[in-house]
Amino acid sequence: NVTEDMLANDQASAADVVTNGMGRHLQRYSPLETLNKENVGNLVPAWAFSLGGEKQRGQETQPLVHDGIMYITGSYSRMYAIDVKTGRELWQYDARLPEGILPCCDVINRGAALWNDKVIFGTLDARLVALDAKTGDVVWNKKIADYKAGYSYTAAPLIVNGLVVTGNSGGEFGIVGEVQARNADTGELVWTRPVIEGHMGTLNGQESTMTGTLNATWPGDMWKTGGGATWLGGSYDARTDTLIFGTGNPAPWNSHLRNAGTPTDGNAGDNLYAASRIGIDPATGEIKWHFQTTPREGWDYDGVNEVVAYDARDGSQRLATADRNGFFYVLDAADGGYVGSVPFVKDITWASGIDENGRPIFIEENRPGNPAAAADGKKGDVVFSSPGFLGGKNWMPMAFSQRTGNFYVPSNEWGMDIWNEPVTYKKGAAYLGSGFTIKPNYEDHIGSLKAIDPDTLEVKWEVKNEAPLWGGVMTTAGGLVFYGTPEGEFVALDDETGEQLWSFQTGSGIVGQPVTWEQDGEQYVSIVSGWGGAVPLWGGEVAKKVNYLNQGGMVWTFRLPKELASAN
Ligand SMILES: O=C(O)c1cc(C(=O)O)c2c(n1)C(=O)C(=O)c1cc(C(=O)O)[nH]c1-2
Numbered sequence: 298n299v300t301e302d303m304l305a306n307d308q309a310s311a312a313d314v315v316t317n318g319m320g321r322h323l324q325r326y327s328p329l330e331t332l333n334k335e336n337v338g339n340l341v342p343a344w345a346f347s348l349g350g351e352k353q354r355g356q357e358t359q360p361l362v363h364d365g366i367m368y369i370t371g372s373y374s375r376m377y378a379i380d381v382k383t384g385r386e387l388w389q390y391d392a393r394l395p396e397g398i399l400p401c402c403d404v405i406n407r408g409a410a411l412w413n414d415k416v417i418f419g420t421l422d423a424r425l426v427a428l429d430a431k432t433g434d435v436v437w438n439k440k441i442a443d444y445k446a447g448y449s450y451t452a453a454p455l456i457v458n459g460l461v462v463t464g465n466s467g468g469e470f471g472i473v474g475e476v477q478a479r480n481a482d483t484g485e486l487v488w489t490r491p492v493i494e495g496h497m498g499t500l501n502g503q504e505s506t507m508t509g510t511l512n513a514t515w516p517g518d519m520w521k522t523g524g525g526a527t528w529l530g531g532s533y534d535a536r537t538d539t540l541i542f543g544t545g546n547p548a549p550w551n552s553h554l555r556n557a558g559t560p561t562d563g564n565a566g567d568n569l570y571a572a573s574r575i576g577i578d579p580a581t582g583e584i585k586w587h588f589q590t591t592p593r594e595g596w597d598y599d600g601v602n603e604v605v606a607y608d609a610r611d612g613s614q615r616l617a618t619a620d621r622n623g624f625f626y627v628l629d630a631a632d633g634g635y636v637g638s639v640p641f642v643k644d645i646t647w648a649s650g651i652d653e654n655g656r657p658i659f660i661e662e663n664r665p666g667n668p669a670a671a672a673d674g675k676k677g678d679v680v681f682s683s684p685g686f687l688g689g690k691n692w693m694p695m696a697f698s699q700r701t702g703n704f705y706v707p708s709n710e711w712g713m714d715i716w717n718e719p720v721t722y723k724k725g726a727a728y729l730g731s732g733f734t735i736k737p738n739y740e741d742h743i744g745s746l747k748a749i750d751p752d753t754l755e756v757k758w759e760v761k762n763e764a765p766l767w768g769g770v771m772t773t774a775g776g777l778v779f780y781g782t783p784e785g786e787f788v789a790l791d792d793e794t795g796e797q798l799w800s801f802q803t804g805s806g807i808v809g810q811p812v813t814w815e816q817d818g819e820q821y822v823s824i825v826s827g828w829g830g831a832v833p834l835w836g837g838e839v840a841k842k843v844n845y846l847n848q849g850g851m852v853w854t855f856r857l858p859k860e861l862a863s864a865n
Pocket residue numbers: 357401402403405450451465466467468469526528545546597599686687691692829830831832
């Protein structure tokens with residue numbers, strides 16, 4: 298049975314992987330050094346497992362490993378339990394999804410959570426299901442939100458002190474972003490925290506507090522359908538007992554419709570707390586602090602990206618996050634206060650930098666659309682913006698190495714043509730008020746894995762990739778950085794130089810998240826392969842460039858045989 302202690306110590310225990318992020322701080326760093334720079338060339342496949350041919354799309358999941366069983370979620374809200382020694386299936390659960398679900402960006406699922414004798418995951422129709430971890434039988438099944446209003450669910454749930462904490466998806470449909478906490482044993486709701494100003498939270502079935510101040514940073518009734526989906530889930534910083542969730546784009550995309558003042562007029566049009574990071578008290582759902590990365594966001598620069606809790610080299614307690622808007626931020630773990638930032642993509646057109654308070658210095662003439670066109674019911678001027686709306690970094694998680702003190706950030710170098718148009722809210726319909734076409738910024742590459750020093754705020758090196766990177770990264774005490782490419786390669790790099798030390802062709806594009814653990818004295822590594830996610834759907838010119846990539850759906854598990862651990 299999985300306990301709070303096991304979840305709290307996941308980052309240090311080599312025998313299993315019981316959390317998404319390999320620790321609730323989401324460092325994705327393994328203390329294992331059996332596999333290292335000298336012997337990684339001897340890593341060989343142990344087994345592979347097919348997720349089945351029918352209805353498979355982007356496989357973004359991270360495997361969990363516990364008690365001899367690997368748990369994998371499949372793109373169409375499926376769960377597979379696999380014997381970790383043999384690769385044979387133990388059981389499979391298929392959620393019956395209703396007609397009419399509205400996931401914006403492919404049918405995907407990013408993983409599960411383990412608690413007690415259960416494995417818990419969210420389904421695309423915005424429900425949360427707890428299964429018996431041994432049999433796959435349903436223990437409870439709860440509704441997070443109404444899929445008919447555009448809500449969906451794609452993230453891995455987070456478990457803290459017996460509460461299962463979830464976000465929601467639907468920012469492109471004018472939903473309201475929210476964080477919810479339930480008793481993980483029963484599924485009973487404990488608290489809710491909407492993340493847009495003006496909405497009331499609840500605690501134990503009673504109204505608790507309002508988020509922000511009603512109408513403070515939103516014009517008229519726009520806050521009622523203000524977006525800010527918490528679609529990537531959250532992290533937990535045990536040092537300060539804080540849940541940290543990011544919030545997505547404000548709705549609609551057309552920022553002129555959300556302007557409650559002029560950009561120089563204080564924070565009147567900031568649209569809090571969309572495109573922000575929020576620190577939340579896990580006991581009550583109260584907001585402790587917020588840090589907004591893109592005030593009056595107008596490019597779909599969702600602020601959802603994972604916040605990783607880490608200790609800087611001088612011991613200060615820090616948080617780091619690489620935003621879709623192209624800037625990598627370091628924050629103070631105590632209160633989310635701004636410490637510093639660095640652009641991690643080469644071409645940023647919307648801001649000239651970040652000021653001393655962490656607020657972007659906008660280049661206002663590069664903001665998409667113009668107010669007059671929106672008011673007249675006309676299409677606005679086309680503007681080129683970089684990064685494009687799929688972001689300098691999208692959902693794919695970065696990793697921190699305790700060995701080097703650096704972050705390893707999967708990024709993309711691309712822009713977009715974007716224009717604004719009028720839009721009105723209609724339940725269950727797209728609520729954008731924008732049109733767009735993604736374009737590559739460079740001929741030879743879009744993807745770029747970057748090593749970033751969070752103390753000096755320097756990009757130390759990059760490894761370029763032709764197609765956009767869309768999968769997670771993992772670091773190890775053995776000095777390795779693992780990641781996958783849409784071209785299908787699963788790669789190990791040297792954490793100091795970026796030199797490629799090993800790679801394996803998995804047969805489909807990788808958009809999954811690697812893990813490693815130790816079993817019978819040998820080190821194992823797993824990755825799920827299966828191309829998909831937002832790029833083939835929304836990637837414009839880039840999608841056309843990569844339309845040769847084949848879909849898939851395989852779990853690949855590798856091991857370093859004992860007898861080859863010391864050999865080269
Ligand atoms: O605002 C939202 O609610 C929302 C949700 C999701 C999602 O749940 O997958 C994505 C996005 N936005 C989004 O903007 C985006 O680029 C995106 C990419 C992906 C993916 O998994 O490839 N999901 C999402």
